[in-house]
Amino acid sequence: MKQFLFLLATILIASNLSAQSNRKIKELENKRMAIQKEISIKEGLLKSTKKDVGSQLRGLNTLMGQIEERKRYIEVIGKDVQSIDCEVTSLSQQLRALERDLLDKKKKYESSVKYLYKNKSIQERLMFIFSANNLSQTYRRLRYMNEYATYQRIQGEEILKRQAQIGRKKNEMEEVKTAKENLLTEREREKQKLEEQEKQKRTVVAGLQKKQKGLQGEISKHRKEASKLNAQIDRLIAIEVEKARKRAEEEARKKAAAEEAARRKAAERESEKEVAEKGSKSSGKSSSKSSKKAATPAPVYSMDSADRIISGSFERNKGRLPMPITGSYLVVSHYGEYAVDGLKNVKLDNKGIDIQGQPGAQARAIFDGEVSAVFQVGGLANIIIRHGNYISVYCNLSSASVSKGQKVSTRQSIGRVYSDPSDGNRTVLHFQLRKETSKLNPESWVSR
Numbered sequence: 001m002k003q004f005l006f007l008l009a010t011i012l013i014a015s016n017l018s019a020q021s022n023r024k025i026k027e028l029e030n031k032r033m034a035i036q037k038e039i040s041i042k043e044g045l046l047k048s049t050k051k052d053v054g055s056q057l058r059g060l061n062t063l064m065g066q067i068e069e070r071k072r073y074i075e076v077i078g079k080d081v082q083s084i085d086c087e088v089t090s091l092s093q094q095l096r097a098l099e100r101d102l103l104d105k106k107k108k109y110e111s112s113v114k115y116l117y118k119n120k121s122i123q124e125r126l127m128f129i130f131s132a133n134n135l136s137q138t139y140r141r142l143r144y145m146n147e148y149a150t151y152q153r154i155q156g157e158e159i160l161k162r163q164a165q166i167g168r169k170k171n172e173m174e175e176v177k178t179a180k181e182n183l184l185t186e187r188e189r190e191k192q193k194l195e196e197q198e199k200q201k202r203t204v205v206a207g208l209q210k211k212q213k214g215l216q217g218e219i220s221k222h223r224k225e226a227s228k229l230n231a232q233i234d235r236l237i238a239i240e241v242e243k244a245r246k247r248a249e250e251e252a253r254k255k256a257a258a259e260e261a262a263r264r265k266a267a268e269r270e271s272e273k274e275v276a277e278k279g280s281k282s283s284g285k286s287s288s289k290s291s292k293k294a295a296t297p298a299p300v301y302s303m304d305s306a307d308r309i310i311s312g313s314f315e316r317n318k319g320r321l322p323m324p325i326t327g328s329y330l331v332v333s334h335y336g337e338y339a340v341d342g343l344k345n346v347k348l349d350n351k352g353i354d355i356q357g358q359p360g361a362q363a364r365a366i367f368d369g370e371v372s373a374v375f376q377v378g379g380l381a382n383i384i385i386r387h388g389n390y391i392s393v394y395c396n397l398s399s400a401s402v403s404k405g406q407k408v409s410t411r412q413s414i415g416r417v418y419s420d421p422s423d424g425n426r427t428v429l430h431f432q433l434r435k436e437t438s439k440l441n442p443e444s445w446v447s448r
Contacts, residue, residue, distance in 0.1 A: 054218045055423055056211075060204045060340070061332040062356060063197060069330065070194045077187045084180045091176060095169045102162045201341075208343060219346060229377050230351055233393055233432065236373045236384055241436045244307060244389065251305065311388030314367055321366045321446045322411055324394060324431045325357045331448075332356045332428065335441040352393065352432030353442050359425045362413040363394040366446065371406045371414075380418055395430035 323329055333354035340346045369387040376382070381397040385408060397415040402408060419425040433442040 054221075056204060056208055057218055058332075058423065058426065060201065060208065061354070062330065063201050063204065064341075065330040065332040065356065067194065067197050067201065070190060070197065074187060074190050074194065077183055077190065081180060081183050081187070084176060084183065087176050088173065088180070091169065091173045095166065095173065098162060098166050098169060102159065102166060105159050105162060205341070205343060216346075219348070223349070225378065226349075226351070229382070229395060229430075232375060232377055233351075233382070233384070233395075234437070236375065237391055237393075237434060237437060240372045240384070240386055240391065241389075244386075244436075248307070307388040309388070310368065311390060314387045314390045317367065318445050319447060322364065323355065323446050323448070324363055324366050324392070325355050325417060325429045326362045326364055326413070327358045327360075329361075330356045331443070335443060351439055352395075352430055355429045355431060357417060357427050357429065359419040359427050361417045361427050361429070363397055363415045363417055363429055365408040365410060365412045365414055366392055367410050369408055371402050371404055371408060374400050374402065374404055381415060383414055385414070389436050391434040391436070393432035393434070395432070396428060 331353055333348060333350050335350055335353050337347055337349040340348065363383070365385055367387045367390075369385040369392070371383060372386045372391070373384040374381060375384075377395075380395070381400040382393065382395040383397065383400055383402065385392045385394075394414060396418050398418040400415040402412075402414045408414060417427050417429045419427040431442055433440045433445060
């Protein structure tokens with residue numbers, strides 16, 4: 001019975017491992033299909049065929065974003081190949097274990113068959129049973145013969161089942177190897193597409209190199225526009241930080257006043273108790289001592305208690321905050337100052353990130369907070385949301401659907417991102433993130 005249960009458990013474990021292997025491959029395929037679909041959508045973002053410098057430079061940014069996405073996808077395929085290699089190794093080990101077990105069972109079965117062959121006649125079996133010295137030994141020999149026959153039958157069944165398991169495991173191995181071959185083929189296709197995009201990038205860069213004067217003019221224009229926007233953002237954020245500081249000071253002042261009042265009340269009660277126990281003369285001395293106790297200075301905070309709570313929650317979600325735009329997106333300009341490959345003396349300086357989306361895309365809040373400001377620059381709306389001492393900024397909106405002082409929740413739509421009809425309906429959200437006045441790299445905080 002124990003052998004039968006062990007056999008059943010072995011079969012169930014092997015079946016479960018097979019199901020896990022197939023499920024893992026399916027999960028990897030679904031993940032890659034989703035990424036591939038996103039890449040296909042993002043490839044449609046590069047629509048402009050204009051020849052002016054501004055359009056070419058923006059097109060170059062989009063193209064570089066697509067190249068980065070494809071490189072990441074190739075890395076994902078590489079990791080999936082490694083995962084499948086580990087799966088192949090695991091399946092190979094399982095297969096070898098099954099084959100060793102099958103060989104062992106065959107040897108035992110062969111030994112039992114030889115034994116029965118030597119004692120095949122009924123007379124020999126009866127002689128073995130009835131040659132016992134007593135009735136108890138006769139019974140044990142009879143039971144032994146029955147159990148041995150059952151054991152032999154189970155051994156034969158186990159061999160057949162183990163052979164079936166080995167057949168299934170070999171089929172599974174072939175499926176996994178086929179999945180790996182398909183992955184390697186897909187990686188080669190993606191590398192070819194990447195090379196085509198790199199070639200396209202070199203063509204665009206070569207065209208811009210011939211228009212160096214116009215390129216520098218376009219960059220200067222962009223810097224002036226960005227400086228004007230950032231100055232307005234800095235001013236409004238400074239105001240918001242000062243408001244938060246005053247709220248914190250007021251809270252600290254009220255807390256200190258309440259603590260001082262409690263101390264005085266406690267001192268008065270202590271004084272009255274001493275007067276009742278020792279009389280008016282001794283109480284005057286103790287009262288004098290208690291009145292000399294100095295008040296503790298009020299603590300100073302840059303945030304009040306409500307801001308501290310939401311700031312802590314915001315920090316714990318670092319790297320998991322949602323992207324501030326709905327639908328498919330592409331990061332076309334990164335945070336900080338960086339050079340553009342192939343273009344001499346061309347440096348871009350971004351206080352946040354630029355995210356290109358589909359026409360009709362909505363900007364959305366990355367976390368719970370309160371709208372600090374809604375303002376216009378160059379005819380476009382911009383929104384500042386406070387999350388404790390963290391501040392998120394959403395720029396280049398054609399319209400805002402929230403107002404100053406309004407509470408917003410995570411992923412709530414706050415406005416429509418502007419689509420430029422003169423540039424192929426290019427739809428780009430400029431997004432910034434601050435901790436008070438300090439600028440942060442948004443890509444370290446949001447999930448991609």
